[in-house]
Amino acid sequence: MTEIHQELHERRILGTELLWAFGVGVLIAAILSMIVFTALSIGVNPPSNVERLDPKALHLSGEFAEDNLGTSVGSDGRVVVRVIATQFAFLPRCIPVPVGRPVTLRFVAPDVLHGLLISGTNVNTMVVPGYVAQVHTEFTRTGDLLMPCHEYCGLGHSEMWATVQVLPENQFQPDSNGRVSCAQR
């Protein structure tokens, strides 16, 4: 190959590479705009409230004292669920929630790392000792859902799960203190 040919050929290679790089750029831009769009428009956001809480004093702190655990409905009608994840159980083990209403789930761990998902929904969070993990969601169908601990927390990890009872509005009845318990079946 003469010098000039070589030069031309090298330019052609460079040309194809730049074209491909441009395609890659377009792809990345598309992915990025999808992420930004979903984050802004429908509020698809991971749990990120960054709320510190001393894991050594959970039972002393008002919010996660034993009496406050489980589902409660505030005077403003807001549904809040408070759960402790501990080796190797969720407290409480059964969680009633209403169908079709916004629900706030709040989790803490007094001992080690845990995590959870609720099957068939996009509820998924880590529970890190030292922080409150908070998730907002709305359940769309009634029925029982599985809520396993999904982060290795010790030899009993496989045994750690809870049940989420998604109840129709007429069965979701708070008592005089605004507290709701699982339906007995």
Next chain:
Amino acid sequence: MHSVKRLCLAHFWVAFAFFAAACAIGTWQMWVRSPLGASVGTPGQYYMLVTAHGVALAFVLTTFFIMGFGYFVATTALDRQLPGKAWAWGAYWLAVVGVVVAFAPIMNGQASVLYTFYPPLTGSAWFYIGLVLLVVASWIWAVLMMVAMTAWKRENPGRPVPLAMFATVANAVMWLWTTVGVAVQLLFQVIPAALGLVHTIDVGLSRTLFSWTLHAIVYFWLIPAYIAFYTMVPRAAGGRLYSDTMGRLTFILFLVYSLPVGLHHLLMDPEHGNATKFIQVVLTAFVSVPTLLTIFTITASLEIAGRLRGGRGPFGWIATLPWDRPMVLATGLSFVMLGFGGFGGLINMGYGMNAMVHNTSWVTAHFHLIFGGSVVIMYFAICYEIWPRLTGREHPTLSLLRLQLWSWFVGMMVMTLPWHWLGLQGQWRRVANFNYADPIIAGWGPWVIVSLIGGIILLASALLFLRNLAVLHRGAVLAVARPLYAIAVHPPQRVPAVLNSFGLWNVLVLVLMLVAYGLPIAQFLIEPSPSAIVHRMR
């Protein structure tokens, strides 16, 4: 080959002994998770063996293979003696001691904390100390790689460092950066806790430090496969490397880009705020760039080979490629797995979609496909290529090599496709025995059995791999010398200094790490999170 043969073989055989044993353990795990073995084994045994499987494959196989391969490249690509060979042997024995020290407590059930540690759970201090020794050994290796390149450059002023060595040093430099996070975590948090010197631990900080390592370590494992793609595959296919510059750029991008994105492993964690996570997701969108560039360059290189062999038309060149050669076959299979895996990776990356799959079987299946599949199959191909050069004997037949590669591919697909599916169904990770009495879980049973079949195929393939290598230690057919490394279409005469050294790129890494990790780490020092009590596993 300047007498590093024994050094390389010593590394490789440790790697593959652990690899084969771990595949047997993996198959056992899959059996126990399936309805067929639902009453087999205790959780204590399961987590002990998952820890062994994870440590053996993620730390022992990879580190030993990469070190051995590095010594091979440093002597063959640079065509000179390895400087500091005594140090290399020292590092080898240090690594061996480290592995023994780490595995003793694992197999005693005193370190069933899995390969990801997860404080405040802590195992025996020896487990962590052994792993630190392994890392220190790999640091010695990394320095030796840099010394070898520097010495070569002094003897060859102005000439471009051969691509295989340039990539190896890129990996070594990246590894030094990568291990800082986990080293700080182990030395300042976990080991003091395991020794009983401290009784509480800042879990948020600990997870943040671990995430520093968690993404880039995967690229450390992966780079040997990319070295094969760029520097061996084009020649094995009978062609040339399309572009040497693209290769350099790719390895530089790996160095620069794998490090500042580790925090995306904490998307579902409560200790980091939305702003941090958002920056991470944006940075992470770019990590696929080097892989996409590689796919183009390697496909173009293969096309050159296919056309030289008479292929015509837009796709005709694919058929004329020499698919009977292990390196070419492995590359094709690796690309197919990379294709499936890349699609899965996009899902993991999505801010919202991640919530669907985080910590489900989807993740486990994904990294088996990408790492155990696409990457490890290239480890096999590299071994098949260089073993004759190490032992001086030729493969008696290639058909068993092809059978091994095909069975690894088939086994991996059969195992991981249903495993992904179960992850989408909500099957979660790290379960000793599933409760198949539960109606939701019962439906998963048949799919786990399919995965188990895949696992058995993989185990058979792993054993065949050992056999294929072992016969080269006593076979009769002597190897003929032939070139290994590919030549570029336009072999570079001179390259700009930035494409021939790492100084500038290290500065860039430093800046990016300050941007990505500065505040996320500083927040724990400014306002420490309430610490958690250390929990010892026995």
